[in-house]
Amino acid sequence: MLGRPETEDQLLARLLATAIVDLADHSAPAMFKLPYPASAQRVVDLLAARALHCGADAPTSVPDLVRRCQEIPLTRWDLDLAASGVTDADVLIDPVTFTPSQLCYEWAVDASDATADLIENDLLLDVIATCRDRNLPHSYVAFRRLLIEQPILDQMGWMKVTTDQHLDPLLHIVRDCYQPMPAAYVRDATIMTCGRCRCPLIPTLGGGWACELDRCRWEGLKLGHPIPASDDLHVASRPLRVFITGPGRAETELEKAMTRLNLRVEMWPNIDTYDLRISFPSGQIWAVDVKDRASPSILGRTATALRANPPYTHAFYVVPDYRKAQREDYGRVFRAASQATRDGEFEFAFSSELIKAARKELRRA
Numbered sequence: 434m435l436g437r438p439e440t441e442d443q444l445l446a447r448l449l450a451t452a453i454v455d456l457a458d459h460s461a462p463a464m465f466k467l468p469y470p471a472s473a474q475r476v477v478d479l480l481a482a483r484a485l486h487c488g489a490d491a492p493t494s495v496p497d498l499v500r501r502c503q504e505i506p507l508t509r510w511d512l513d514l515a516a517s518g519v520t521d522a523d524v525l526i527d528p529v530t531f532t533p534s535q536l537c538y539e540w541a542v543d544a545s546d547a548t549a550d551l552i553e554n555d556l557l558l559d560v561i562a563t564c565r566d567r568n569l570p571h572s573y574v575a576f577r578r579l580l581i582e583q584p585i586l587d588q589m590g591w592m593k594v595t596t597d598q599h600l601d602p603l604l605h606i607v608r609d610c611y612q613p614m615p616a617a618y619v620r621d622a623t624i625m626t627c628g629r630c631r632c633p634l635i636p637t638l639g640g641g642w643a644c645e646l647d648r649c650r651w652e653g654l655k656l657g658h659p660i661p662a663s664d665d666l667h668v669a670s671r672p673l674r675v676f677i678t679g680p681g682r683a684e685t686e687l688e689k690a691m692t693r694l695n696l697r698v699e700m701w702p703n704i705d706t707y708d709l710r711i712s713f714p715s716g717q718i719w720a721v722d723v724k725d726r727a728s729p730s731i732l733g734r735t736a737t738a739l740r741a742n743p744p745y746t747h748a749f750y751v752v753p754d755y756r757k758a759q760r761e762d763y764g765r766v767f768r769a770a771s772q773a774t775r776d777g778e779f780e781f782a783f784s785s786e787l788i789k790a791a792r793k794e795l796r797r798a
C-alpha cells in the first residue's frame with residue numbers, strides 16, 4: 434500500500450543504494466571488494482545510458498561510482514528526488530566510516546517493513562514463522578532483546594545464549610544472525626564498543642572511532658569498553674544492527690518510560706505485530722511502532738496501518754526525538770508522504786510527545 438508510485442529517478446536512486454549495499458557485502462565495512470556485484474555495474478550502465486540521453490554527467494566505473502557516493506550528496510546527482518525530501522546532508526557512503534550510510538540502507542530497502550525485507554529477510558521470517566507455528570512469544574521477545582542488548586557475542590556470551598531456554602528453539606537461526614567479527618573493526622588487536630548501542634565502533638583515519646548508527650553519531654562519541662580481537666567474537670550483521678539494534682534503543686527507552694508511569698507494556702506482542710502495546714486504566718490501548726529512519730518521506734510513503742491483532746484503540750508511529758533536532762521538518766514531511774496518517778489510521782509522534790500524551794491520558798482518567 435504505497436502512498437505514491439515511484440518515479441524513474443526514485444527507482445534509479447534505489448538501485449544505486451542497493452548497489453552500494455551489495456558492494457559493501459553486508460558485512461565487511463570499508464571493503465568495496467572485487468569482483469563487483471552485477472548490481473553495481475548495472476547502475477553504472479543505467480546512469481551512463483541516462484547521461485547519453487539527457488547530457489548529464491555520469492560515473493565512468495564502479496570505483497568512480499563509489500567515490501561519487503561518498504562525496505556528492507543525493508541532492509546534487511542528476512536525479513529529480515525533490516519529492517523524496519532528500520537534503521544536502523544525505524550521502525550514500527558515510528565519509529567517516531566509508532560504509533553505507535543508514536539512509537543508504539533505507540533507500541536500498543524502501544519497504545513498509547524494512548526488517549522483513551532485507552537480505553536477512555529469510556532469517557527474520559524464519560524466526561517469526563517458527564515462533565508463530567510453535568506459539569513461542571517469549572522466544573521472540575528473547576530474540577529481539579538479544580539483538581538489542583548484545584550485538585556482540587564472545588564465547589561466554591554465546592554459551593549463555595545456548596543455555597537460554599527461550600532462545601533454544603531458535604538457536605540455528607540466531608547463529609546465522611551473527612557473523613565473525615570483520616577485520617575492519619579491529620585496530621591494534623582490539624575492538625572498541627559503542628557506549629550507547631554496544632555495537633563495534635569503526636576505527637577512523639585519524640586514530641579515532643565512529644559508530645555507524647545515526648543516533649549515536651548525533652549524540653556524540655561515547656566509548657564503551659575494549660575487547661581483545663579473537664576468532665570467538667561474533668557480531669550481528671549490519672542490516673540487523675541498523676533495523677533492530679538501533680531502533681531497539683528507542684523501543685526499550687519507551688518501555689522504561691511507560692513502565693515508570695505504572696502502565697502495562699507488552700513488547701512485540703503476538704510475535705511482532707507491532708513494537709509496544711500500552712494498556713491504560715481508562716481502557717485505552719495504544720499500539721506503537723517505533724521507527725528510527727533518516728528519511729521521513731520513505732518512512733511516510735511506506736507506513737501502513739498497524740494490524741489489529743492484538744487489538745488496540747489508538748495507533749502511533751513513533752520516531753526518536755533526535756530526528757526532529759536533525760530535521761525540523763521531519764513530522765511535516767512524514768505526514769505529507771503518508772496516506773494512512775491522512776486517513777486517520779494512525780498518528781505520528783516523537784518519543785517525548787508520546788510520553789507526554791500518556792501522562793495526559795493518565796490525568797484524564
Ligand SMILES: [Zn+2]
Nearest residue numbers: 627630644649
Ligand atoms: Zn552506537
